[in-house]
Amino acid sequence: MDAVPHVSFLTDYGLADGFVAACHGVLLRRGVRALDISHLIDPGDVRRGAAVLAQTVRYLPVPVHLAVVDPGVGTSRRGIVLVTPGGMLVGPDNGLLAPAAAVLGGVRAAVALVARPGVPATFHGRDVFAPAAAELATGTAPEALGARVDPAGLVQLPPVLARVRAAEDPAAELEAEVVLVDRFGNVQLAATGDLLADVGLVPGRRAEVQTSTAGAPLRMPVGVTFGSVGPGELVLYVDSAGMAAFAVRDGAAASRLGLAPGDVVTLRAS
Known part of the structure; x- marks a missing residue:
């Protein structure tokens, strides 16, 4: 781990509101800094977010990558941690993380995050994913954050032509x-x-x-x-x-x- 733990960070939150700052604050209060990839992914554009993430992660030195493009927030979609030879990815199980996981060597293990009781339904980036990424960056084992799930059941984006x-x-x-x-x-x-x-x-x-x-x-x-x-x-x-x-x-x-x-x-x- 780095002397000061870092996570990389990609979202569709934009820069006009306080969403990115709130997530940065959650990380910093746990002693973790963020290396921003982009927060200008078009709202809900999971495919673009996945492509930008996958084309960037191989050049980043940080071992934990936090990505949130999450039009299904608050629904039955899972929050997930993917463990790869090149690092860990945290975010929604909607296909966003899968291409980056492949770039980092493939999924060795997957853990479904367990949200704390009372967590608001609409800001899992702040309330679920950022805390999980901070835990991982400071040494917590993925299995401490939820239950292992079969990587074969992860959501995949439709293949491009x-x-x-x-x-x-x-x-x-x-x-x-x-x-x-x-x-x-x-x-x-x-x-x-x-x-x-x-x-x-x-x-x-x-x-x-x-x-x-x-x-x-x-x-x-x-x-x-x-x-x-x-x-x-x-x-x-x-x-x-x-x-x-x-x-x-x-x-x-x-x-x-x-x-x-x-x-x-x-x-x-x-």
């Missing part, structure tokens, strides 16, 4: 779902850089891209970074998470392409 069609055909194409749009307007797809290469989309080639918002296919170069193209031009590249992505140099690809998370695009070499 990323598939190669006609892989042995020179005209092979890749279908991929939009996963994330970042604050710069870059569009991340569910497809890895390896899948791009499988259909011949490597730097120096050109891509033909069909979206549901454009009548005719769009064409753009496959580059390495934003500077691979001129100002205002589109580029297909592999981003810092190893995923296929669209960008516009000095612009926003999401606006240019009319894409949002959940949209599906088709890509092929041209």
Whole structure:
């Protein structure tokens, strides 16, 4: 453990209210500091929260990760601790934690949290998850916080689409779902850089891209970074998470392409 225990912290609470500060206070009163990942996940957007968490945890030194994007708060959904080789995750059992657990080496054990009597139904981040994360960060065993449950019963998010069609055909194409749009307007797809290469989309080639918002296919170069193209031009590249992505140099690809998370695009070499 660190000399001063830390937990990482991700929510959809925003910064306009006191929700994040209240959770920080619960942690600090137990001698634990928070390393904030993001509190600007769109309200209730579990899929985005899961993707941001999973793409961040491998770079964090802290052994406990607290994440709360919880539209089912106060219902029968479980609070959970996931124990992995790379650390522990605390939050709702709604699929939010599962991708990060996979990144950290897979779930070795799962514990369903037991809420104290009288805990309010609508702020489990403050009243259930933050206290549990603080306990774990200061050395409490997960089993002291609840009962072990079968990891096979954990809630999983529906799989995202990323598939190669006609892989042995020179005209092979890749279908991929939009996963994330970042604050710069870059569009991340569910497809890895390896899948791009499988259909011949490597730097120096050109891509033909069909979206549901454009009548005719769009064409753009496959580059390495934003500077691979001129100002205002589109580029297909592999981003810092190893995923296929669209960008516009000095612009926003999401606006240019009319894409949002959940949209599906088709890509092929041209």
